[in-house]
Amino acid sequence: MKRLENKVAVIYGNGAVGATVAKSFAREGAHVYLTGRTWSKLETVAEQITSMGGSIEIAQVDAMCEDSVERHMEELIRKAGKVDISFNAVGLPQTGHQGTALIELSLENFLHPITAYSQSHFITAKAAARRMVAQKHGVILMNTPSPSRVSVPFMGGMPSTWSSIEALSRTISAELGPSGVRSVCILTSAMPDTPLIDEVYSLHARAHNIDYKQFHAGMEGRTHTKRLASINDLANAAVFAASDEGKAMTGTILNLTAGLVIN
Template sequence: MLLENKNAIVYGAGGSVGSAVAHTFAAEGARVFLVGRTTAALEAVAEKIQASGGVADVATVDVMDEDAVEAHADAVVRNAGSLDVSFNAISLPQTGIQGTRFVDLSPDAFDLPIATYPKANFLTARAAGRRMTVQGSGVILTITASPSRTAVALMGGMAPAWAAVEALSRGLAAELGPNGVRVVCLNAAGMPETPQLTEVYSLHADAYGISRDAFQARMTERTLRKQLPTVAEIADVAAFVASDRAAAMTAAIANLSAGMIAD
C-alpha cells in the first residue's frame, strides 16, 4: 500500500474532494485525521472509512483559527507519533463569489476567497511544516483549479486566490525541502459530480443565459480527452504524490486538468 504506516490530516474532510481523498488515503494504509467544521459530516466519512477496514479520527477545527490548528497538529503527533501528510481541501460556497463580472463585483465578494484560501492553507501548512521539519520528513498537499493559470471570466477573486496558493506552495517547498519535507499543489479542472461544481456551473450558466448542462458541455470540450476529471482520479493522484514513490516531486503544480491546461 502506498501510505502504509502514514498519518495524514485531511482538512475539509467533510466535503466531496476531502472525503474522497481521505477514503483513498485510508485504503492505501494511512491513519486519517478528518478535520472540518461540521461534526456530523466528518463522522459520516469516518464511519464509511472504518466500515471498509480503515482507521479514521474526527476533530472539529476552524482552519482560520491558528491556535486550534496548532493544537490539533500537536494532538496528532502526540497520539499517532508523527504527522506524515497534510492535505487542505477546504472550500467556500460560491454563490455571490463567482458568476459576476469584476466591474459589478463588490469589494467584499472579491476579497472573501483571497482572504480565506491562502490564509487557511498557510495556517495548516505552517502547522504541518513545523512538525515535519522536526521529524525530517513529510508531504504537504494543496489543491487549486485551472483558472489560476488560464483566462476565465466571472471567477471573481477565486483565480487570484488559487494563484496565491500555488505561489505559497512553491515558497514552502523551497524553505522546507532541506528538512526532508515536500510540498505539491494539485491543479484540477472541475469535477462535475461534486455539489460545489454543480453550484459553480449553475452560476456561470445563468450568467451566460444557458443551461447548466450546456455550460458543463462547454467545459468538457475544453479538455483534450473530452472528459472532465473525476473526484476519484484526483484522490488517486493525491495518494501517489503523498507516497514515497513520488519522493523526487516537490515545488510542483500537478496538472490534473485533463489537458485544459497544456504544460
C-alpha cells in the first residue's frame, strides 16, 4: 500500500519545491490540490502528475490573501470532504533582502520577508487547522532553511523570518495536538537544485567578495557529509512526516542539514 493512500493534500506554491512535493505526494497515493499564482506552471505539474497516474487538481490561489485561501479550502472540502495534509512552499525573490549588511539594510526590506512569510504561513495553517480540528486529524508541514538556527552574515530579516515560522509550527502542535493535529517543520540546508539558489548564491558571493563556485564550495564544506540537501530530500521527508509512519512526530524540527545544524 502506498504511504499516502486516500490522503488529501493541499500545497501552496507552484515553484520547484511545491512541484516536487506535489509529485512525491501523488506518487505515494495522495490526491493533491496544488495552488499557486502562475497558471502555466500549475498546468505543467498537473500534466506530469496525471501522466504518471497520479491524482491532482490545480487552482490559482494567493497564499497571502486569507479570502483567497479560505475560498479554495471551502471548495476543497466540498469536493474531497477532508484535508489531511497542508504544506506551504511559497517563496519570495531575495534581491534586496539577502546579500546586504544589516547596517545598510532598509527597515522596509528587513521587515518585508518577516511579514510576508509569517502572514502566508499563518493564513494557510489556520485554514487547514480549522478543518483538521473538526475531523480530529491532520498534519501541517512547513520548511525553513538552516539560518533559522545558525548565524550567517548578510541574511537581513530572513533568519528572523524562518525562526518565526518554526515557532508557529511548535505553537500549532502545542495548541492543536490534543485535537489530533500534528505540525512539523522540515529544516534544510541551501538546496542547489532550486532555481532560486542562483539568485541567493550570487548575492552572497558578491557580499563576501568571492565567486559563485567558492561560495557553493564553502556551503558544502560546512556540512558533515560535504553534500547539501536536495529538493528530493525535502520531498521524501515531507512524505514520511505526512504519513502514518511519522504519526509520533509533532512540534519538532525534521533536520535535513547533513550536520550543518546540530540539534
